Amino acid sequence: MNRRLIWLMGCVAGIFSCWLFPLFHVVTLKTATAEKAAATFNATLFAEMFWTNQLPTALEKTVTAQILLPAIQSDAAAAKKKFSRSLGLGEGYFYFLRGEGKIISVSDDELILTVTENSTNAEISLQTGLIFGNALRDGTGLLSANDYPNSQDFNDISAALNHIVETRVLPELREQAKVGAKISFVGCAEVGDEATDLKPLKVIPIQTEVQ
Amino acid sequence: MKTNWRKTLLAAVLATVAILFTQNSRAQDAAAKSKIAVVISTLNNPWFVVLGETAKARAIELGYDATIFDSQNDTAKEAAHFENLIAGGYKAVLFNPTDANGSIANVLKAKAAGIPVFCIDREINSTNAATAQMLSDSYSGCVKLGQLFVKSVGKEGEYAELLGIVGDNNTWNRSKGFHSVVDRYPGLKMVAQQSGEFDRAKGLEVMESILQAHPNIKGVFCGNDSMAMGAYQALVTAGKADQVKVFGFDGAHDVVKSIAEGKIVATGMQFPKKMAQQSAEFADEYIKGKRDFAQKIPVPVEIVTKENVSKYGNYGKK
Numbered sequence: 001m002n003r004r005l006i007w008l009m010g011c012v013a014g015i016f017s018c019w020l021f022p023l024f025h026v027v028t029l030k031t032a033t034a035e036k037a038a039a040t041f042n043a044t045l046f047a048e049m050f051w052t053n054q055l056p057t058a059l060e061k062t063v064t065a066q067i068l069l070p071a072i073q074s075d076a077a078a079a080k081k082k083f084s085r086s087l088g089l090g091e092g093y094f095y096f097l098r099g100e101g102k103i104i105s106v107s108d109d110e111l112i113l114t115v116t117e118n119s120t121n122a123e124i125s126l127q128t129g130l131i132f133g134n135a136l137r138d139g140t141g142l143l144s145a146n147d148y149p150n151s152q153d154f155n156d157i158s159a160a161l162n163h164i165v166e167t168r169v170l171p172e173l174r175e176q177a178k179v180g181a182k183i184s185f186v187g188c189a190e191v192g193d194e195a196t197d198l199k200p201l202k203v204i205p206i207q208t209e210v211q
Numbered sequence: 212m213k214t215n216w217r218k219t220l221l222a223a224v225l226a227t228v229a230i231l232f233t234q235n236s237r238a239q240d241a242a243a244k245s246k247i248a249v250v251i252s253t254l255n256n257p258w259f260v261v262l263g264e265t266a267k268a269r270a271i272e273l274g275y276d277a278t279i280f281d282s283q284n285d286t287a288k289e290a291a292h293f294e295n296l297i298a299g300g301y302k303a304v305l306f307n308p309t310d311a312n313g314s315i316a317n318v319l320k321a322k323a324a325g326i327p328v329f330c331i332d333r334e335i336n337s338t339n340a341a342t343a344q345m346l347s348d349s350y351s352g353c354v355k356l357g358q359l360f361v362k363s364v365g366k367e368g369e370y371a372e373l374l375g376i377v378g379d380n381n382t383w384n385r386s387k388g389f390h391s392v393v394d395r396y397p398g399l400k401m402v403a404q405q406s407g408e409f410d411r412a413k414g415l416e417v418m419e420s421i422l423q424a425h426p427n428i429k430g431v432f433c434g435n436d437s438m439a440m441g442a443y444q445a446l447v448t449a450g451k452a453d454q455v456k457v458f459g460f461d462g463a464h465d466v467v468k469s470i471a472e473g474k475i476v477a478t479g480m481q482f483p484k485k486m487a488q489q490s491a492e493f494a495d496e497y498i499k500g501k502r503d504f505a506q507k508i509p510v511p512v513e514i515v516t517k518e519n520v521s522k523y524g525n526y527g528k529k
Contacts, residue, residue: 088348089489090511130395132354145507150311150336152383155350159391192511 041148043156050143050157051164058096058140059186059207065099065115069123072198084191085141094139097203098186099124103179103210111177112200113185125200126185126208128170128177131162135204139188169205176210184209247275247494248296250289252309252333254281256409256437258461259307261526262332262483266305269491275302277491284376284408286313293317297324303494304328305487311336311380327497329490332483334380334507343493343504345486349381349460350388352479352512356458357392359477359514360430364456367398368429371421373407373414373442375434382409385434385460393432402428407438414441422449430456436463436478443474462515462526471520479512482527486510 063083071079080086086093101113101124109129112122137143137158148154177183187203247270251263263279270277280296282289289309296304297320304321306328308314318328318340330344364370372389375382393399402425407414414433418441421428431446433439439459446452452474459466462480469475493504515523522528 088509088511089345089485090348090509092511130392132358132392134351134354145509146338146505148507149338151334151346151350151380151507152387155384155387158350159387162391 041150041153041156043153043160044163047157047160047164051161054142055140055206058142059098062096062098062186065097065101065124065201068095068097068099069115069201072201076194076198080191085139087138087145092190092192094135094141095189095191095201096139096141096187097189097201098184100182100184103177103181103183106177106179110202111173111183113183122200124185125202126173126183126187127202127204128174131165131170131204133162133190134158135188135190136161136165136206139190139204165204165206169208173205173208173210178210182211184211245275245498246299246301247277247303247305247491248280248292248299248301249277249305250280250282250292250296251307252282252289253284254279255283256411256435257465258436258463258481258483258526262307262487265484265487266331266491269488270305270494273491273495275495282309284309286310286317289314290317293320297321297326301326302498305331305490305494306341307331308333308335310378313378315340327494329493329497331486331490332381332481336380338506341506342497343506343508345490345493345508345510347381347479347481347486348509348511349384349479349481350391352460352481352514353385353388354392355512355514356432356460356477356479357389359516360389360393360432360456360458361396361399363476364399364430366396369400369402369425369427370430370432371403371405371418371425371428372401373417373431373433373438374404375406375409375438377406379409382406382434389432407433407441409435409437411437411441414438415445416441418442418445419449422446422451426451428455430458432458434460436461436466439466439475439478440469443469460512462523464525467515467520467523470515470517473517477514477516480515480523480527481512482510484527 068083080093084093084095099115101115103111104114105112111126111128113124114121115123145154185205186207187205189201189203191197249263249266251259254260267277267279280292282292286309304326308330311334315335315337318335321328322340327342330341332347334344334346335341374386403421405417407417431442433442436459439457443457446455457475459475459478462478466475466478
């Protein structure tokens, strides 16, 4: 009798322990998918928030092309030191700039501008084709790899920002751009090779206004 | 009285000499104990051998005793190395992890034991475990390779991709960078994407099976140079070396040579020596008291093609 009681008490204790500390949880597939999605970094959503909230406040803090280009012309190394942003151990760097100029040529992939008064030189190339790379993410100086444990998330931000420019900035710009028109712009430029990337300075536009 | 004074002076001099001798011995012991561990994911790949050997050589140059541990791409072996190096009194670890998630625990163990860990080339998915992480900017490098791929292969046709180890972030950063460009061209169709595990023999084997199923591919993008060499070997055997354009990533010596010979189209030069030397210098700075290191330090990748190959060699720029 005592033995049965001990067995019964053991079973009750076991059932109570399993109730208190379940060995597994049963959840619906829908809930599991939602939980996984919530835990996954959403680069598209992040880029949207960055574009809407964080980026506009930084646009006014950029160097003007009218200051930057003569500085580069006069001493590229000094201009780099004063106005650029670089990352890690690389020799490449970024400019975050704004300016006003005149469109002197239009093609599928770029608008060529002059920004210096009475100049006819190709000084800025506004990129209007497919946008690749990290110039938008890294050029503003607002985002840092140190904040992202997984670099894949940080890289996904680049793709999402590039997509925003391609879908929101470029269609209108391509439609309005005409040779001779005046244009104001804000954008980022990546300089990997000074021999090819400075003349003209290749700028990915963030904000443009054609007059 | 005079004799006592002399005896006291002699005793003081002897005591001072004894103290100085003891301190010197202690300093020598401390110097002997200054060991740096170089833990490498695998030494079955010449690129990682260069990474490990360079880190070790720089640590020795800086006055440390350095030892290389080979994890053989096995997190269990890696964990055992960390147990041993913690017990062995190493002062710092120059670490090339096997797994972005699986290696975090090992780094945290070292951190808890007061040993700084400097990741080289491969990342761990944490920003509060390693002291600093020096990482090749694989994504940007593969964006450039993707642009070159489209220019070289064309905007239409079938192609294949050989991925690296699926648990490594570099695998996906390279793949994503490449696809961020190539996927924008709907005429380019990826007919096969398989892992060659960053291994030359596996790359050859995978490429052979891909060629049987898809004989018309025009290009293959490989996540590292070992796989690129394996893929090229499979193409030569199949008589398709002229039809299929091969792209690698790493800047390995044999691939740079193959680019010069027109066998492989391009690779991304990662500068393993630069990263390895810098990691040893960081460890030295840490041991001497520096603490403010950036967590993630990108190292740019340069594209090596037939046009500029003369500038490169021996795992870096000439």
